[in-house]
Structure formats: C-alpha cells, structure tokens
Amino acid sequence: xxxxxxxxxxxxxxxxxxxxxxxxxxxxxxxxxxxxxxxxxxxxxxxxxxxxxxxxxxxxxxxxxxxxxxxxxxxxxxxxxxxxxxxxxxxxxxxxxxxxxxxxxxxxxxxxxxxxxxxxxxxxxxxxxxxxxxxxxxxxxxxxxxxxxxxxxxxxxxxxxxxxxxxxxxxxxxxxxxxxxxxxxxxxxxxxxxxxxxxxxxxxxxxxxxxxxxxxxxxxxxxxxxxxxxxxxxxxxxxxxxxxxxxxxxxxxxxxxxxxxxxxxxxxxxxxxxxxxxxxxxxxxxxxxxxxxxxxxxxxxxxxxxxxxxxxxxxxxxxxxxxxxxxxxxxxxxxxxxxxxxxxxxxxxxxxxxxxxxxxxxxxxxxxxxxxxxxxxxxxxxxxxxxxxxxxxxxxxxxxxxxxxxxxxxxxxxxxxxxxxxxxxxxxxxxxxxxxxxxxxxxxxxxxxxxxxxxxxxxxxxxxxxxxxxxxxxxxxxxxxxxxxxxxxxxxxxxxxxxxxxxxxxxxxxxxxxxxxxxxxxxxxxxxxxxxx
Numbered sequence: 322x323x324x325x326x327x328x329x330x331x332x333x334x335x336x337x338x339x340x341x342x343x344x345x346x347x348x349x350x351x352x353x354x355x356x357x358x359x360x361x362x363x364x365x366x367x368x369x370x371x372x373x374x375x376x377x378x379x380x381x382x383x384x385x386x387x388x389x390x391x392x393x394x395x396x397x398x399x400x401x402x403x404x405x406x407x408x409x410x411x412x413x414x415x416x417x418x419x420x421x422x423x424x425x426x427x428x429x430x431x432x433x434x435x436x437x438x439x440x441x442x443x444x445x446x447x448x449x450x451x452x453x454x455x456x457x458x459x460x461x462x463x464x465x466x467x468x469x470x471x472x473x474x475x476x477x478x479x480x481x482x483x484x485x486x487x488x489x490x491x492x493x494x495x496x497x498x499x500x501x502x503x504x505x506x507x508x509x510x511x512x513x514x515x516x517x518x519x520x521x522x523x524x525x526x527x528x529x530x531x532x533x534x535x536x537x538x539x540x541x542x543x544x545x546x547x548x549x550x551x552x553x554x555x556x557x558x559x560x561x562x563x564x565x566x567x568x569x570x571x572x573x574x575x576x577x578x579x580x581x582x583x584x585x586x587x588x589x590x591x592x593x594x595x596x597x598x599x600x601x602x603x604x605x606x607x608x609x610x611x612x613x614x615x616x617x618x619x620x621x622x623x624x625x626x627x628x629x630x631x632x633x634x635x636x637x638x639x640x641x642x643x644x645x646x647x648x649x650x651x652x653x654x655x656x657x658x659x660x661x662x663x664x665x666x667x668x669x670x671x672x673x674x675x676x677x678x679x680x681x682x683x684x685x686x687x688x689x690x691x692x693x694x695x696x697x698x699x700x701x702x703x704x705x706x707x708x709x710x711x712x713x714x715x716x717x718x719x720x721x722x723x724x725x726x727x728x729x730x731x732x733x734x735x736x737x738x739x740x741x742x743x744x745x746x747x748x749x750x751x752x753x754x755x756x757x758x759x760x761x762x763x764x765x766x767x768x769x770x771x772x773x774x775x776x777x778x779x780x781x782x783x784x785x786x787x788x789x790x791x792x793x794x795x796x797x798x799x800x801x802x803x804x805x806x807x808x809x810x811x812x813x814x815x816x817x818x819x820x821x822x823x824x825x826x827x828x829x830x831x832x833x834x835x836x837x838x839x840x841x842x843x844x845x846x847x848x849x850x851x852x853x854x
Contacts, residue, residue: 359409363401370403416835418779424805428750428782428794429522429570431600431622438703439625439696448695453687457668463691464667468653470698471637477701477709478594478616479609480639482676484649485689490597492684493617493636494528494564496649499681500615500640501562501591502532503647507679512561512590518547520570520786522595534561541788545573545743547581556588566595567611568602570786570794572720572747582612591615591644596636599623600798601717601749604710614641624697635693642675649684650677715799716749723797723806724751731814738762738817742789749798755791762817763824766791769816771838772830776812 382391401409418425425432443449451463471483487493498515505512515529518539526536537555540548546569556563563585568574575581585592594608594616600623608616620626620635628634640648654670669688672678704712724747728736738758741751755766770780770793782794797806820827831837 359399359401359406360397362405362409363399365400367400367402369401369406418774423777423779424797424801424809425779426781426795426797426801426809427779428572428752428785428796429597430628430782431597431619431749431796431798432628433600433622433625433798434800435625435627435696436700436703439699442699443692443695448692451691453691461667464653464669466698467688467691467694468655468667470694470701471653473698473701474618474637474639476706477599477603477607478596478618478639479607480613480616480641482642482645482648482652483637483639484652484676485635485637485694486649486684487617487636487638488685488690489634490595490617490619490622490636491524491528492634493619493638494524494593494595495531496636496638496681496684497593497615497617497640498528498532498534498562498564500638500644500647500649501593502534503679503681504591504644505561505589507647510589512559514555514557514560516552516555516560516563516585516590518565518569519788520545521564522566522570522597523785525564525595529564539563541571543743545569545571546575546577549577549580549584552581552584556584556590558588560585560588560590562591562593564593564595565613566598567608568598568748568750570598570750571743571752571789572750572796573744574601574748578611586612597622598749601713603713604706605713609639609641614644615639620693620697625700626693626696633690633693635690635697637689640676645676646679647681648676649682650680651688652676653688712799713749716797717747719797719799719801719806720747720749720751720795722803723795723810726806726810727753727813730810731817734817734821735810735814739793739813742792750794750796752786752789753793753795754789755793758817758820759791762820764820764827766793768820768824768827768830769793769813772816772827773812774831775833776815778809778812 420432420434447462451460457464467485471485474483475481484496487496502512513535514537515532515534516537516539517525517529519541529536537560539555540551542548547565552563563581565575565581567578582592591614592612594611594613596608596616596618599608599616599618603623616639618624618635618637618639620637621628626635638648650671651669652674654668654674656666656668658665670677672680701709724741727739738761739753739755740757741747742754743752755769758769759765766783770783773780781796782792784792785794786792797809816827829838
C-alpha cells in the first residue's frame, strides 16, 4: 500500500487493494441511488427562477412561428430548484478526474497547468463581450492581439505566415494537408500519397483520408526514428507530403531530420510538422529551420489554452513562403499609418497580401476561437522567449528524471517489467513496454492503468504507439513537481509489488472510483443510452 505522504488526490482515500464502497445499508434513498438523473430529481411545478412580467406587448404566436414548426407538447425539462441544480453539476464534477485534482501524465497530450491569470485576461469585458460581427474599426485591440499572436507563432515556428482559423489540432492538420493539395494542383500535379510514420498520431491518417489522399506508412528504425531506407523507397513523384512530428510519439528526436527534409523536397513534396510535441522544443529549435513547410500548433497543449473537453479549441498553422498563397483567409494584417492619429491599423486580409492570394478559403465561420488566442498570447508574453525555452527544458528534464526514477523504483523491478521501448534518453515523453510485465506478473498495461486510479493518479496513454508491445506512454510536463514525480514512480512500484503477490488485485481495479471496470469494447459497439424519465 502506498505511503499516505506520497498519495496525490484525496488524502483520505483508501487505496487498500480490497477496498470496496461502503455498504449502503441505512442510507437514505437519495444516497443509495447516486445514478439518479436530473430528470428524476425535483417535482412538478418546482423551479429555480421566476421571470418578471414582461413589458413587451404580446404578439400572436402564429405571426412569429408557423404551426408546423411548433411543438405539440412542451419540452420535457427537469423541474428542480437552484440547490438541486448546483448539487447536480457539482456532483457530476466530483466524478471526474481532472488536472486540478491530480497528476495527468497523458503522453502526447501535454496536460500542463493552465495559469488562472490567463482566465482573468480572457474574461476581461473587452475580450469576453466582443461580438464576432463587430466592425474591425471598433475592435482594433482584438485584431492587434491576433496580429501579435500570428507574429509570435511565426517566430516560434520559424515560418513567416500564420492562419489562426483552425478550431483544433486535427482541424489544423486538415488545413495543412488541404494547403499542400492546393499547392500541387496549382502546379498542374495530381499527387495522391501522404507518408506517415507508424508512430504518427492517430489523427494524421484520418486527416489524410478526409483530404481525399492515400496514407502510406513508414517504418521506424531501431533508434525510434524514420527508417531512411523505407523513406527512400517510398518517396516518389506521387507523394504530396510527409507528416511528421519531431520529437515523435516515442519521445525521440530524429537526428536525421535534415536528410529526411532533403529526400522529401527532392521529389517535390512538402514536409508537414504535427505540433502536438512542440512543448519539447519551444525556444530550442524551430520546425522551419529543420526544413518543414507547414506546422500546426495545439494552443491547448503548448500554450496553456485549457483542453476543451469538446468545447472551444484552436489549431493555428504556420507555412513557408512557397505555400503561403494557399493559406486560409482571412488573416490579420497591419497597415502602417492608415489611422488618422498616425498609429497602425489592423484589418482582415482576404488575400491581398503575400498570404492567401490563392487561398483554399475559409475553414470556419469568423476568425477562430478568440478566447483561446487571449490565453495563449498571455502565456507567450508572460514567459517571453527565454521563458518558453525554460519551459521546454523543464519538460525534457522532468521526463528524463521520471524515466530514471522509475528504473530505480522497487530495486529495479520497474526497469525489469516496464523497460523503455526505444533509446536511453527521451525528450518530453517516453514509452514503456508492458510486455515483460504481462508475461512475468500476469497483469496487462490496462490493469496497471486502472489500478493507478486507486492511487490518485490519472493513467498515462496506453496501447499507443501500436508498434510497442503493451505500450505505456508517459508525459509529465514541465509544471509538475519532483515530489509528484517521485510519488507516481512509487505508485508504479507498489502496483508491481502487489501484482507479484496477487495479480487479481490489479485485474479487478479500480476500487475507489464512482464507476468500476467497464466493458469498454461492448460500450463502444453497443451503446445503451437511457431515455430520460
């Protein structure tokens, strides 16, 4: 059992391997059924708010909405009081694991702390109340912020032209591949193939397919980088692009990147940088200097815009001069001396300048998720260039410290049962193989991941990349303390030690979460959605 001083999350949680929820005997009906929906709470006629009498003259409903568009019955909405609403949502929030609750070491997702100062900046009235249809002349501050963010991302990436439009990293990928396709078509070329390593993020092949192109997989060499012989064999004049991130999803920086760029450019293709792992190299190296033509940024990974959970996101792209004419429009342009007071004016550029003259068009309505821009720009300005470099160096240091710390845990048992998949050092993340653990102790990577929840830690990414047997992908980020990393390593060691005594403990975990082990495959194939009562 892990020492309580090392436990993160709720300090009162019982992580004894045979812990089960307390018996519900004697509990009230409300306590005995925590799964009651909001529709099962409240009572007819109950409400949280009474609207005042309107002073607007009544209008015949027929004049406002035709009968064929109106409901025959009122909507079935829950009738609850304000305390019931608050308790409902607070109760739901307590059933989630989140970054504010504990360590969240998801590989390739960069779940770092989101400073609250940035939330305050985004909530300022001039930002939060800005309407997307507002005339640019009265939104000069917002346009200036967007222009400055474009300049900052251009400098960080080493590529001169930026579009802020894409709504997420995957949307940025799609923008980059569509820009590539337009570039080749404008040159009279119909290319069909996009090269992707077998360590690529799962969205890469999906993006290629959405863009109407064909995925061609590249092999990984013994060092964890692209197999150059395989690349040379598959790089031909039907290749439109190579999609790559450096460092890759194994946490390995490909030292052959200059030669890779020469091979790809040698057949007339573009080189695309998946920015999911930019957190390892900000301020240290730039994709544009490596030879990349297109980069997408994950503002929610590298620049502390919170992960949306299905909500707003942002995945800007930066491009080189040769593909700039195909960039999505509008971008934000700065016009010197065009205001009456002599100050520069900021306005939307629909392709009049160097970028976007042969644009692929819009990717979304309006200009992007502005609140994401405010938070990310605040992060960049508060850290500055030196601070971004420090963040990257700390991310790499934390990953290598945790990697080394795991090797020491349990008198080396972690190193024996969870060896590093590739290399000896890593960048911001690393991948362990749970194959030896499964064979020696009888527990799978999934069992280890589920048991970690009882110790107050969110599991790392599991079973990815696919080329690693029983993969466990760990990214500690730069915002976690040494004590947190020590506690995580200690928890891994404790789980392996108990598995050596009784593997059934981990196989039946978790014990302390609101929901126990689910049949996730059956849930995905045959979802059961309960109708509101």
